[in-house]
Amino acid sequence: MPKLKTSKAAAKRFKVTGTGKLKRMKAGKQHILTKKSQKTKRNLRKATMMDPSNEKNMKKILPYL
Incomplete structure (x- = not known):
């Protein structure tokens, strides 16, 4: 099975x-x-x-965190 790519945008935020x-x-803290x-x-x-309802989807795009 090929390696999964990590979403770099998400990796920087979580x-x-x-x-x-x-x-x-x-x-809401930028400007x-x-x-x-x-x-x-x-x-x-x-x-x-993070809200548990979103957590499953986030774990998919962050496989190695």
């Missing part, structure tokens, strides 16, 4: 935790930050886990 879950950063409150910007800094 990390795998010790338990095998996918960790991602939140969107137009003046209208966002300090609390919102602070909460956007934290990483979060």
Whole structure:
């Protein structure tokens, strides 16, 4: 069976935790930050886990992570 290619775009955006879950950063922290409150910007800094409904598809495009 041939080797599977890793999606490089996804590999740069997700990390795998010790338990095998996918960790991602939140969107909305790049620009137009003046209208966002300090609390919102602070909460956007934290990483979060990927939703389990998407996890199966992500594992397919990230076979070796």
